[in-house]
Amino acid sequence: MGFTGTKNYIASKELQLAVNAAITLEKPLLIKGEPGTGKTMLAEELSASLGADLLQWHIKSTTKAQQGLYEYDAVSRLRDSQLGDARVHNIGNYIVKGKLWQAFTAEKRPVLLIDEIDKADIEFPNDLLLELDKMEFFVYETQERIVAKQRPIVIITSNNEKELPDAFLRRCFFHYIQFPEREEMTQILDVHFPNIKKDLLEKALTSFFQIRDVGGIKKKPSTSELIDWLKLLVADDIPASVLQDNDAKNALPPLYGALLKNEQDIHLFEKLMFMARR
Amino acid sequence: MLIEFFFKLREYRLKTSITEWLDLVNALDHDVVHADIEGFYFLARTVLVKDENQYDKFDKAFADYFKGVQSINLFDKEIPEDWLRSEMEKFLSDEEKKKIEALGGLDKLMETLQERLKEQEKRHQGGSKWIGTGGTSPFGANGHNPEGVRIGQDKNRNFSAVKVWDKRQFKNLSSDVEIGTRNIKVALRRLRKFARTGASEELDIKDTISSTARNAGYLDLKMAPERHNAIKLLLFFDVGGSMDAHIKRCEELFSAVHTEFKHIEFFYFHNCIYEGVWKDNQRRGQQTMDVYQIIHKYGTDYKAIFVGDATMGPYEITYPGGSVEHWNEETGAVWMERLLNHFEHAVWLNPQPKPYWHYHASLQIMQELMKNRMYPLTVDGLTESIKTLLKKA
Incomplete structure (x- = not known):
């Protein structure tokens, strides 16, 4: 019983506990962490492991809380009224269900992912307080109350771009995904590259953590970037010896573009490598 | 027993509420964890702490509380x-x-x-x-x-669990540390708060259209508060000399405010403000800007932020001709007063750690000139200074 990670996703003990607590107590779980530590993937893998449907609500800067509940398509109603369509008399025909509504009325307890909640307006989380707490809302146009059949498992991710209001946080459980240690990283890579050559993996991990340890890098490479990089290394069939070759003329690791995404970072890294070699 | 733990957390200034507390008790009631102190630690953290900045405080409170519990003497006479x-x-x-x-x-x-x-x-x-x-x-x-x-840790793993919070691996996320590459985002969020004040009425076109549609085609005007950035800022950066040590943090602050505010002007000075400041640090010799001109150009609704370590010879503030770079007819103090009289909302952010402040006489003088509105350039200091800036004079 409970979530223990999947064959594609290694979840730390803390994360498993947080997820299971949220499932048991039917509270939304807020997940934060460095970009690329698998926040969004958690919801996908969780739904897969529970065999539940996944409803994804991706938040943008223009997303309004109301859109998650329902939208009243006033414009098509206006058009229909001009055309004398009979549908126009029933306002219910113009109510478009949002993700929350879908989640509330699902037959089986679904997983609802509210992705990157911090992208939205600063008031956005406050507008969802009651809906997430009581798992119900009121449709004014049709005067009906939508109550969740069963409380969906809600996973909310945030990249820390905006501070979330306290009242909202009180209603959630919270987990901060830490960047994995070397051992955990090896496990993660085992899952993604079961057939990778052992020495290549070793060397790649070493250079990866070396890059992460370089002070002053603006965007540190993350797990997903490491995975991409390894994919490239494997695809190009680059031998492990190239990675090891510290005093090669070429200071940067091969295909570094997958790891360092900022020209200043690349420049800085080049400089440091140059200094290290002297 | 857990009531005490709750108050211990409050003692450590964690913003834990009663509802969250009840959630934790409820979770224990549901056997989410059972007789596993490490599990309890993670569960309590998940339920009670909602910000990774607070993790360190939580670790400390947890260690403090469970130190008491764990040092229950197992080898006391009571145990046969x-x-x-x-x-x-x-x-x-x-x-x-x-x-x-x-x-x-x-x-x-x-x-x-x-x-x-x-x-x-x-x-x-x-x-x-x-x-x-x-x-x-x-x-x-x-x-x-x-x-x-x-000592029996194979069963309850007390010792390995202690290590989890004793490691205090979230120490560097604590908000009273200086602004670093990581914490700059946090600082930015604080600054956003004051970008949201100020409002006016404007026509909400979108809402008007949909209301009109709702209203069966009869015009229904809707007004909405305008969400523009009403804050106007003047930033004065100290450059060169002793500020070189703090240049990185100032850069970060600079880039943070730069993206955040529309009405913002930057000026540079060295050590103390005199009759002229400059806009471009490369051409500081040729292109100085008269401070009077600043006072005349920017209204009193501008808020002034000075960034500098305020460590110099005291005479650089209090004596005419005290400047290390040129001959100033009037003292730095006079020029500071002029600026502060005009810009009522002003703060000084100091990258020096606060404990060192009292070592510098010049810093004390500046603090007096600022009427105690000098704050350390940390996330907390920034929050404080924002509060001061928003206060009605």
């Missing part, structure tokens, strides 16, 4: 020794038992342990661990000494 011994023997292999015999038998070992425990308790008052971890002593949680007495 026979029971303890039989429990111990379950863990020991025959070989190990033989080695214990070699050390003078279990009794002897236990005695020594008890003594050492007492000793250690005395020496380590306030420490969070009982007995050293690792090492060659036979008494230790992680020691691999075959003669070692492992």
